[in-house]
Amino acid sequence: MKPDDKKNAKVFNPKIVVNKNMKDHSDDPFFAKKAEASKKTIEKYGLPKQLLTSKK
Protein backbone atom coordinates (compact mmCIF):
# COMPACT_ATOMS: atom_id res chain seq x y z
CA MET A 1 0.00 0.00 0.00
CA LYS A 2 1.36 3.41 -0.98
CA PRO A 3 1.87 5.96 1.87
CA ASP A 4 -0.57 8.38 0.18
CA ASP A 5 -3.21 5.66 -0.01
CA LYS A 6 -2.76 4.94 3.67
CA LYS A 7 -3.24 8.64 4.48
CA ASN A 8 -6.34 8.85 2.27
CA ALA A 9 -7.82 5.73 3.81
CA LYS A 10 -7.44 7.05 7.35
CA VAL A 11 -9.99 9.79 6.62
CA PHE A 12 -12.66 7.13 7.20
CA ASN A 13 -10.99 5.58 10.24
CA PRO A 14 -13.98 3.91 11.89
CA LYS A 15 -14.97 4.57 15.52
CA ILE A 16 -16.63 1.24 16.18
CA VAL A 17 -17.13 -0.55 19.48
CA VAL A 18 -18.53 -4.07 19.72
CA ASN A 19 -21.64 -4.39 21.85
CA LYS A 20 -22.46 -7.98 22.75
CA ASN A 21 -25.93 -6.95 23.89
CA MET A 22 -26.86 -4.94 20.82
CA LYS A 23 -30.44 -5.44 19.63
CA ASP A 24 -30.44 -7.73 16.61
CA HIS A 25 -32.41 -6.50 13.58
CA SER A 26 -31.65 -9.43 11.29
CA ASP A 27 -35.32 -10.47 11.35
CA ASP A 28 -36.54 -7.04 10.33
CA PRO A 29 -38.44 -7.46 7.03
CA PHE A 30 -36.73 -4.35 5.73
CA PHE A 31 -33.37 -6.10 5.43
CA ALA A 32 -34.86 -9.20 3.81
CA LYS A 33 -36.71 -6.98 1.33
CA LYS A 34 -33.55 -5.05 0.48
CA ALA A 35 -31.54 -8.24 -0.05
CA GLU A 36 -34.30 -9.63 -2.27
CA ALA A 37 -34.32 -6.42 -4.34
CA SER A 38 -30.54 -6.64 -4.76
CA LYS A 39 -30.88 -10.24 -6.00
CA LYS A 40 -33.30 -9.13 -8.72
CA THR A 41 -30.90 -6.43 -9.89
CA ILE A 42 -27.87 -8.72 -9.78
CA GLU A 43 -29.71 -11.50 -11.61
CA LYS A 44 -30.34 -8.96 -14.37
CA TYR A 45 -26.86 -7.45 -14.55
CA GLY A 46 -24.56 -9.97 -12.85
CA LEU A 47 -21.69 -8.90 -10.59
CA PRO A 48 -18.58 -7.08 -11.88
CA LYS A 49 -16.37 -9.84 -13.27
CA GLN A 50 -13.24 -7.92 -12.30
CA LEU A 51 -14.17 -8.20 -8.63
CA LEU A 52 -14.94 -11.89 -8.88
CA THR A 53 -11.53 -12.70 -10.28
CA SER A 54 -9.24 -10.00 -8.89
CA LYS A 55 -6.64 -11.07 -6.37
CA LYS A 56 -5.94 -8.97 -3.31
Place this chain on the structure above:
Amino acid sequence: MNLEQYSTEASPDFMEYTFYSDGPKGTIKKVVRFTKAHFLTFIYYNLGFGDWNDNLNKIDDFVVSNNQDAERVLATVAATVIGFTNQYPDALVYAEGSTRSRTRRYQMGMNKYWKNIGSIFEVYVLVENEGFKPFERNRNYIAFVVKRKFSNFNQ
Protein backbone atom coordinates in the same frame (compact mmCIF):
# COMPACT_ATOMS: atom_id res chain seq x y z
CA MET B 1 -7.93 14.98 8.58
CA ASN B 2 -10.62 12.58 9.76
CA LEU B 3 -14.18 12.98 8.51
CA GLU B 4 -16.62 13.73 11.29
CA GLN B 5 -18.65 10.64 12.06
CA TYR B 6 -20.82 9.21 14.81
CA SER B 7 -19.59 6.66 17.31
CA THR B 8 -20.95 3.30 16.24
CA GLU B 9 -21.73 0.02 17.93
CA ALA B 10 -21.24 -3.26 16.11
CA SER B 11 -22.72 -6.68 16.75
CA PRO B 12 -20.12 -9.31 17.73
CA ASP B 13 -20.20 -10.78 14.20
CA PHE B 14 -19.75 -7.29 12.66
CA MET B 15 -22.79 -7.80 10.44
CA GLU B 16 -24.84 -5.05 12.06
CA TYR B 17 -24.09 -1.50 13.24
CA THR B 18 -26.09 1.16 15.05
CA PHE B 19 -25.46 4.80 15.69
CA TYR B 20 -27.46 7.88 16.66
CA SER B 21 -27.89 10.90 14.45
CA ASP B 22 -28.12 14.07 16.46
CA GLY B 23 -29.62 17.28 15.08
CA PRO B 24 -32.56 19.69 15.05
CA LYS B 25 -35.03 16.81 14.64
CA GLY B 26 -33.69 15.11 17.75
CA THR B 27 -31.81 11.86 18.19
CA ILE B 28 -32.50 9.25 15.55
CA LYS B 29 -31.30 5.67 15.74
CA LYS B 30 -29.73 4.45 12.47
CA VAL B 31 -29.18 0.80 11.67
CA VAL B 32 -26.80 -0.60 9.05
CA ARG B 33 -26.87 -4.31 8.26
CA PHE B 34 -24.85 -6.40 5.81
CA THR B 35 -27.07 -9.25 4.66
CA LYS B 36 -25.41 -12.27 3.09
CA ALA B 37 -26.82 -13.16 -0.33
CA HIS B 38 -25.91 -15.45 -3.21
CA PHE B 39 -25.61 -15.03 -6.95
CA LEU B 40 -24.76 -18.27 -8.78
CA THR B 41 -21.80 -19.61 -6.79
CA PHE B 42 -20.76 -16.18 -5.51
CA ILE B 43 -21.50 -14.58 -2.17
CA TYR B 44 -22.08 -10.89 -1.73
CA TYR B 45 -23.43 -8.73 1.09
CA ASN B 46 -26.26 -6.29 0.65
CA LEU B 47 -25.83 -3.08 2.60
CA GLY B 48 -29.17 -2.13 4.16
CA PHE B 49 -29.46 1.18 5.95
CA GLY B 50 -32.45 2.85 7.58
CA ASP B 51 -33.91 4.67 10.56
CA TRP B 52 -35.31 2.74 13.48
CA ASN B 53 -38.94 3.76 13.96
CA ASP B 54 -39.94 3.32 17.61
CA ASN B 55 -43.64 3.76 16.88
CA LEU B 56 -43.75 1.15 14.12
CA ASN B 57 -41.08 -0.99 15.83
CA LYS B 58 -39.30 -1.52 12.53
CA ILE B 59 -36.71 -0.05 10.19
CA ASP B 60 -37.86 2.61 7.80
CA ASP B 61 -35.59 3.61 4.91
CA PHE B 62 -38.05 5.88 3.16
CA VAL B 63 -38.23 8.42 5.94
CA VAL B 64 -36.31 11.63 5.29
CA SER B 65 -35.01 12.52 8.72
CA ASN B 66 -33.63 15.90 7.65
CA ASN B 67 -31.41 16.13 10.70
CA GLN B 68 -28.93 18.37 8.86
CA ASP B 69 -26.11 15.88 9.29
CA ALA B 70 -26.28 13.98 5.99
CA GLU B 71 -22.54 14.13 5.39
CA ARG B 72 -21.71 12.93 8.90
CA VAL B 73 -24.26 10.10 8.54
CA LEU B 74 -22.78 9.07 5.17
CA ALA B 75 -19.26 9.15 6.59
CA THR B 76 -20.46 6.92 9.43
CA VAL B 77 -22.06 4.46 7.01
CA ALA B 78 -18.81 4.46 4.99
CA ALA B 79 -16.94 3.69 8.23
CA THR B 80 -19.23 0.69 8.84
CA VAL B 81 -18.27 -0.64 5.40
CA ILE B 82 -14.64 -0.39 6.50
CA GLY B 83 -15.46 -2.01 9.84
CA PHE B 84 -17.27 -4.82 8.05
CA THR B 85 -14.56 -5.39 5.46
CA ASN B 86 -11.88 -5.34 8.17
CA GLN B 87 -13.53 -8.56 9.34
CA TYR B 88 -14.54 -9.87 5.90
CA PRO B 89 -11.82 -8.52 3.59
CA ASP B 90 -12.86 -10.57 0.57
CA ALA B 91 -16.51 -9.56 0.78
CA LEU B 92 -18.29 -7.88 -2.10
CA VAL B 93 -20.61 -5.21 -0.73
CA TYR B 94 -23.59 -4.14 -2.84
CA ALA B 95 -25.50 -0.96 -2.07
CA GLU B 96 -28.46 0.70 -3.70
CA GLY B 97 -30.35 3.73 -2.40
CA SER B 98 -34.02 3.21 -1.60
CA THR B 99 -34.87 6.20 -3.74
CA ARG B 100 -33.17 7.90 -6.67
CA SER B 101 -32.44 10.96 -4.56
CA ARG B 102 -30.78 8.80 -1.93
CA THR B 103 -28.66 7.05 -4.53
CA ARG B 104 -27.78 10.49 -5.85
CA ARG B 105 -26.67 11.44 -2.34
CA TYR B 106 -24.36 8.41 -2.22
CA GLN B 107 -23.06 9.41 -5.63
CA MET B 108 -22.25 12.93 -4.45
CA GLY B 109 -20.40 11.54 -1.43
CA MET B 110 -18.48 9.16 -3.65
CA ASN B 111 -17.52 12.01 -6.03
CA LYS B 112 -16.41 14.25 -3.18
CA TYR B 113 -14.29 11.67 -1.37
CA TRP B 114 -13.22 9.58 -4.34
CA LYS B 115 -9.52 10.08 -3.57
CA ASN B 116 -10.08 8.48 -0.18
CA ILE B 117 -12.64 5.86 -1.19
CA GLY B 118 -10.67 4.80 -4.25
CA SER B 119 -7.62 4.24 -2.03
CA ILE B 120 -9.48 1.70 0.07
CA PHE B 121 -11.91 0.04 -2.31
CA GLU B 122 -12.28 -1.17 -5.84
CA VAL B 123 -15.59 0.38 -6.86
CA TYR B 124 -17.92 -0.62 -9.70
CA VAL B 125 -21.11 1.30 -10.39
CA LEU B 126 -24.24 -0.03 -12.01
CA VAL B 127 -25.28 2.11 -14.96
CA GLU B 128 -28.86 1.56 -16.05
CA ASN B 129 -29.13 -0.61 -19.18
CA GLU B 130 -25.33 -0.88 -19.40
CA GLY B 131 -24.26 -2.94 -16.40
CA PHE B 132 -21.37 -2.54 -13.99
CA LYS B 133 -18.58 -0.12 -14.93
CA PRO B 134 -15.52 1.08 -13.01
CA PHE B 135 -16.41 4.17 -11.00
CA GLU B 136 -16.19 7.45 -12.88
CA ARG B 137 -16.82 10.82 -11.32
CA ASN B 138 -20.09 12.56 -12.23
CA ARG B 139 -21.72 9.57 -13.84
CA ASN B 140 -25.23 8.56 -12.77
CA TYR B 141 -25.71 5.10 -11.44
CA ILE B 142 -28.32 3.02 -9.68
CA ALA B 143 -26.15 0.92 -7.38
CA PHE B 144 -22.54 0.09 -6.64
CA VAL B 145 -20.37 -2.78 -5.52
CA VAL B 146 -17.15 -2.39 -3.55
CA LYS B 147 -14.34 -4.71 -2.54
CA ARG B 148 -11.39 -3.94 -0.28
CA LYS B 149 -8.03 -3.35 -1.93
CA PHE B 150 -6.19 -4.24 1.27
CA SER B 151 -7.38 -5.62 4.55
CA ASN B 152 -5.78 -3.42 7.18
CA PHE B 153 -4.77 0.23 7.57
CA ASN B 154 -1.52 -0.88 9.20
CA GLN B 155 -0.32 -2.77 6.15
